[in-house]
Amino acid sequence: MEGKVVFTVFRHDPSAGERPRFVRYEVPYRSGMTVLDGLLYIKERIDHTLAIRYSCRMGICGSCGMKVNGLPRLACFTQVSELGRSIKVEPLPNHPLVRDLVTDFTAFFSKHRAVKPWLIRKDAEEQENPTRQYLQSDQELERYIQFSYCISCGLCYSACPVVTALPEFPGPQALAWLYRFYADSRDQGGRERLRLVDDATGIWRCHFAGSCSQVCPKGVDPALAIQLLRRAVLRG
Amino acid sequence: MLFPSRYSLERWSYTLQRITGVVVTLYFVLHVIETGNFVGGPSVWYVPPYDYARAYYEEIREFLHNPVFDVGLVIIGWMVAFHAVNGLRLTLAHFGITLGRPSRVEPEAPPRSFSPFQRAIFWISIALAVFAVVYSLNALMGVLAA
Numbered sequence: 001m002e003g004k005v006v007f008t009v010f011r012h013d014p015s016a017g018e019r020p021r022f023v024r025y026e027v028p029y030r031s032g033m034t035v036l037d038g039l040l041y042i043k044e045r046i047d048h049t050l051a052i053r054y055s056c057r058m059g060i061c062g063s064c065g066m067k068v069n070g071l072p073r074l075a076c077f078t079q080v081s082e083l084g085r086s087i088k089v090e091p092l093p094n095h096p097l098v099r100d101l102v103t104d105f106t107a108f109f110s111k112h113r114a115v116k117p118w119l120i121r122k123d124a125e126e127q128e129n130p131t132r133q134y135l136q137s138d139q140e141l142e143r144y145i146q147f148s149y150c151i152s153c154g155l156c157y158s159a160c161p162v163v164t165a166l167p168e169f170p171g172p173q174a175l176a177w178l179y180r181f182y183a184d185s186r187d188q189g190g191r192e193r194l195r196l197v198d199d200a201t202g203i204w205r206c207h208f209a210g211s212c213s214q215v216c217p218k219g220v221d222p223a224l225a226i227q228l229l230r231r232a233v234l235r236g
Numbered sequence: 237m238l239f240p241s242r243y244s245l246e247r248w249s250y251t252l253q254r255i256t257g258v259v260v261t262l263y264f265v266l267h268v269i270e271t272g273n274f275v276g277g278p279s280v281w282y283v284p285p286y287d288y289a290r291a292y293y294e295e296i297r298e299f300l301h302n303p304v305f306d307v308g309l310v311i312i313g314w315m316v317a318f319h320a321v322n323g324l325r326l327t328l329a330h331f332g333i334t335l336g337r338p339s340r341v342e343p344e345a346p347p348r349s350f351s352p353f354q355r356a357i358f359w360i361s362i363a364l365a366v367f368a369v370v371y372s373l374n375a376l377m378g379v380l381a382a
Contacts, residue, residue: 069242070241070242071242071243142337142338142339142340143338144338145338145339145340146338146339146340146341146348147338149341159243161247161250183338207250207253207254207326208246208249208250208326208329208349209240209243209246209247209249209250209251210243210244210245210246210247210250210347210349210350211240211243211244211246211247213347213349213350214243214244214246214247214347214350216347218341219341219342219343219345219347220341221338221347221348221349223246223347223349224335224336224338224347224348224349225338227329227330227332227335227349228332228335228338230330230331230332231330231331231332234330234331235331
């Protein structure tokens with residue numbers, strides 16, 4: 001694949017009162033080029049006003065999530081060669097827009113904090129002055145290790161049709177984190193954790209559309225975590 | 237967001253389940269109203285010789301006896317069968333029965349929640365819905381006898 005790639009990029013600055021629009025940019029293709037590389041080329045050489053958010057450029061920080069050719073993806077993790085010569089880039093749905101491709105994660109992270117994403121322990125004294133390690137078997141580790149790979153990039157949240165319809169829904173990311181700690185043998189949160197989401201806007205709102213698991217770049221499978229949370233509630 | 241062209245089978249299932257749920261609910265409301273009209277209301281049960289009921293029955297039957305309503309019933313048959321069996325799949329998933337177990341992430345492996353078992357139930361729901369269409373077409377239009 002050689003020649004030029006056409007990027008059609010969403011542009012909008014709500015604070016400037018302008019109308020949302022799509023702008024076409026032609027970017028020379030090079031082997032191994034990612035969508036983020038293309039956007040950075042645009043920002044450096046064509047249009048300095050383009051707003052994007054990124055950091056690590058290697059699929060770890062989760063900063064560069066955006067909708068690429070109709071699906072939420074990490075721009076740094078998506079090769080141009082797998083998309084073809086025409087690439088449409090939009091901000092992540094379900095997150096309020098800040099500007100261009102940058103979205104606001106405030107609500108997303110407040111939902112994340114609401115599920116208490118830390119180990120709950122009853123032994124306060126041991127926490128302050130630890131005397132031993134918390135050992136786990138391989139089997140105990142496998143119950144939650146998959147869900148601990150989450151980088152909080154927000155792709156699952158933007159793909160979830162339930163979040164679109166019901167903004168109060170915690171979303172796949174927060175619920176996967178909740179299950180990650182619920183299933184951890186070191187955690188003593190137990191039923192207290194389940195009560196956080198066992199209500200009308202919690203786990204029962206998930207309709208198992210599976211889009212969260214499809215778009216997750218880390219293989220976390222939040223849909224599985226949510227079904228397992230339901231099983232835990234139903235089986236008492 | 238409604239048309240899930242780029243998403244997985246589960247998203248199609250979600251969309252179909254929502255649409256069929258809404259349509260079947262609306263149908264049930266109309267069905268109750270229509271049936272109420274059909275019998276002419278509660279008075280026909282205690283006003284002999286039921287001439288009013290008989291006249292009303294004939295009038296409504298004439299109104300409903302056309303291909304448009306028959307096709308509508310065939311579509312409703314498809315929706316009811318799909319919604320019921322796919323709903324069973326979702327109920328099983330609630331209990332984690334048809335899903336894979338959590339494990340270490342394998343590169344390029346499909347999500348464990350997209351298990352072949354629960355996907356098979358989705359296709360069974362489609363197949364049974366097609367069977368419901370054939371049955372309805374035969375019952376209403378005698379397509380198999382023709």
